[in-house]
Amino acid sequence: xxxxxxxxxxxxxxxxxxxxxxxxxxxxxxxxxxxxxxxxxxxxxxxxxxxxxxxxxxxxxxxxxxxxxxxxxxxxxxxxxxxxxxxxxxxxxxxxxxxxxxxxxxxxxxxxxxxxxxxxxxxxxxxxxxxxxxxxxxxxxxxxxxxxxxxxxxxxxxxxxxxxxxxxxxxxxxxxxxxxxxxxxxxxxxxxxxxxxxxxxxxxxxxxxxxxxxxxxxxxxxxxxxxxxxxxxxxxxxxxxxxxxxxxxxxxxxxxxxxxxxxxxxxxxxxxxxxxxxxxxxxxxxxxxxxxxxxxxxxxxxxxxxxxxxxxxxxxxxxxxxxxxxxxxxxxxxxxxxxx
Amino acid sequence: xxxxxxxxxxxxxxxxxxxxxxxxxxxxxxxxxxxxxxxxxxxxxxxxxxxxxxxxxxxxxxxxxxxxxxxxxxxxxxxxxxxxxxxxxxxxxxxxxxxxxxxxxxxxxxxxxxxxxxxxxxxxxxxxxxxxxxxxxxxxxxxxxxxxxxxxxxxxxxxxxxxxxxxxxxxxxxxxxxxxxxxxxxxxxxxxxxxxxxxxxxxxxxxxxxxxxxxxxxxxxxxxxxxxxxxxxxxxxxxxxxxxxxxxxxxxxxxxxxxxxxxxxxxxxxxxxxxxxxxxxxxxxxxxxx
Numbered sequence: 001x002x003x004x005x006x007x008x009x010x011x012x013x014x015x016x017x018x019x020x021x022x023x024x025x026x027x028x029x030x031x032x033x034x035x036x037x038x039x040x041x042x043x044x045x046x047x048x049x050x051x052x053x054x055x056x057x058x059x060x061x062x063x064x065x066x067x068x069x070x071x072x073x074x075x076x077x078x079x080x081x082x083x084x085x086x087x088x089x090x091x092x093x094x095x096x097x098x099x100x101x102x103x104x105x106x107x108x109x110x111x112x113x114x115x116x117x118x119x120x121x122x123x124x125x126x127x128x129x130x131x132x133x134x135x136x137x138x139x140x141x142x143x144x145x146x147x148x149x150x151x152x153x154x155x156x157x158x159x160x161x162x163x164x165x166x167x168x169x170x171x172x173x174x175x176x177x178x179x180x181x182x183x184x185x186x187x188x189x190x191x192x193x194x195x196x197x198x199x200x201x202x203x204x205x206x207x208x209x210x211x212x213x214x215x216x217x218x219x220x221x222x223x224x225x226x227x228x229x230x231x232x233x234x235x236x237x238x239x240x241x242x243x244x245x246x247x248x249x250x251x252x253x254x255x256x257x258x259x260x261x262x263x264x265x266x267x268x269x270x271x272x273x274x275x276x277x278x279x280x281x282x283x284x285x286x287x288x289x290x291x292x293x294x295x296x297x298x299x300x301x302x303x304x305x306x307x308x309x310x311x312x313x314x315x316x317x318x319x320x321x322x323x324x325x326x327x328x329x330x331x332x333x334x335x336x337x338x339x340x
Numbered sequence: 341x342x343x344x345x346x347x348x349x350x351x352x353x354x355x356x357x358x359x360x361x362x363x364x365x366x367x368x369x370x371x372x373x374x375x376x377x378x379x380x381x382x383x384x385x386x387x388x389x390x391x392x393x394x395x396x397x398x399x400x401x402x403x404x405x406x407x408x409x410x411x412x413x414x415x416x417x418x419x420x421x422x423x424x425x426x427x428x429x430x431x432x433x434x435x436x437x438x439x440x441x442x443x444x445x446x447x448x449x450x451x452x453x454x455x456x457x458x459x460x461x462x463x464x465x466x467x468x469x470x471x472x473x474x475x476x477x478x479x480x481x482x483x484x485x486x487x488x489x490x491x492x493x494x495x496x497x498x499x500x501x502x503x504x505x506x507x508x509x510x511x512x513x514x515x516x517x518x519x520x521x522x523x524x525x526x527x528x529x530x531x532x533x534x535x536x537x538x539x540x541x542x543x544x545x546x547x548x549x550x551x552x553x554x555x556x557x558x559x560x561x562x563x564x565x566x567x568x569x570x571x572x573x574x575x576x577x578x579x580x581x582x583x584x585x586x587x588x589x590x591x592x593x594x595x596x597x598x599x600x601x602x603x604x605x606x607x608x609x610x611x612x613x614x615x616x617x618x619x620x621x622x623x624x625x626x627x628x629x630x
Contacts, residue, residue: 014625015624061626064459065459066455067622067626068622086353086461086463087353087461089461096455096459097455097456100453101452101455102453103369103373103451104451105372106373110372113365114365114366114368115460117361117365118460119460119461119462120358120362122358123361146376162456
């Protein structure tokens, strides 16, 4: 029971207002989740993937009891998020808002001690647990400096430490590497992996970085526009694309190239993104080599200048593109626009 | 895989000792935070002295040598300096106690730590109580020191009348204030705004509790409204105990009984309203949005 998450047909609608100038507004419903179901097993690292605005954070906030669902149910560690919310809070460790969840005027240790008290540790136990976390994360002397003097990476590390303070069997980490540089992100991922492998902690890990999910997660779910588009083992999701070939073409590529390429008979999907400031067209086709010549010809016709063509293995990003027709870099605006 | 240790045997259902411990951990955290902002206590000591000095000097300017005589005829005490100083000192205590949940919520919303608190199994009412104990202790010490300094500057004896009864009125008056502050905090949680209401209510509170004048000089309807407000009984109780201006029900224990009633009713109403709003907010945009 502990370390499990069962979500059934979860929906969440925000009732908000569309501002019309200074004094006027119209009621508006925003459906952030539309019947999401998932099942996380004890001891696994489960990735929740999707672009910004897809509904990941809403789902995480419901799972961590910050929001109430509109309909549906969710049970964490066997406790219902609506009726047993305090039991959920006591048995889940959360890192949701990064370094903003910390008191910057307090030291790292004082933060850990305070949150230890809010998790109902006795004074002696909270001291012991805070020291354990400090040692575990190798915070050393940093623990006794005020948080405002920390670097971004150090703050995120402490925020992660705060999620560990109640030694919960289930960790919910919402974009924990968001503001981190590459070495710090890698270090944090290593700690997450270690907590999972050595202590058996179940981890729900949200990210919009597909490469991160591929290296860390056993199973992932892709969420977009408030819906679960796909869910399964990383390898299974990649192989679900079947005999698809992925070709990335970098250069000066006009937007109209996407539609032109999509008209080619063997092409199943095409999206335009950018990498390091250069346009990159990702094309999925049933027969990569045979299509390549027609692809180059079509791009030439729409005025594209090709600088690099790279045939690639299927990645999770490609799975996302195949399911949504968009790259992860494009934000999702979850909005039905429906009026009350 | 190693065995998992759970933090509680009954998760999310702490005993009273754990809740009290969490409450005092909040007091400690607040004290640590304020200790890192220098000069705040000094501000709180200066405020009631300045607040009282203005009407005292105005009284001297308008009534001249007859100020005490005129004041005695209207209030039952000639000690108008003590009257104003006590009013200002109690106002500072009431003011801080009254706004503390709202201020605390806004501060936590803006710094981003409110959601962190909501992620823990300690109910927010206990965290609010912790901030209340901290805020009230701080303002009570500040108001007392201000009263002593103000008395020395204005040349009056600060220790007169029945100090124990005065202390009882302050003590009994603070608990209904916690209920009221939760009501006000619930409003801030919903509206995500504190300053405009605070600016308005600051003057309403000031007026209703009779900081600079006895409420007996108000029109009958205003007196009735003022008497529904616990700080009015608190201020009048302290003044009556120390300066002999007269209790509303003639005897101190009757007035204290009224505060006792407020002490029971106001926190219950406050906790109920706060939980209600909290659930409504969680049903929609959540507590962290501001």
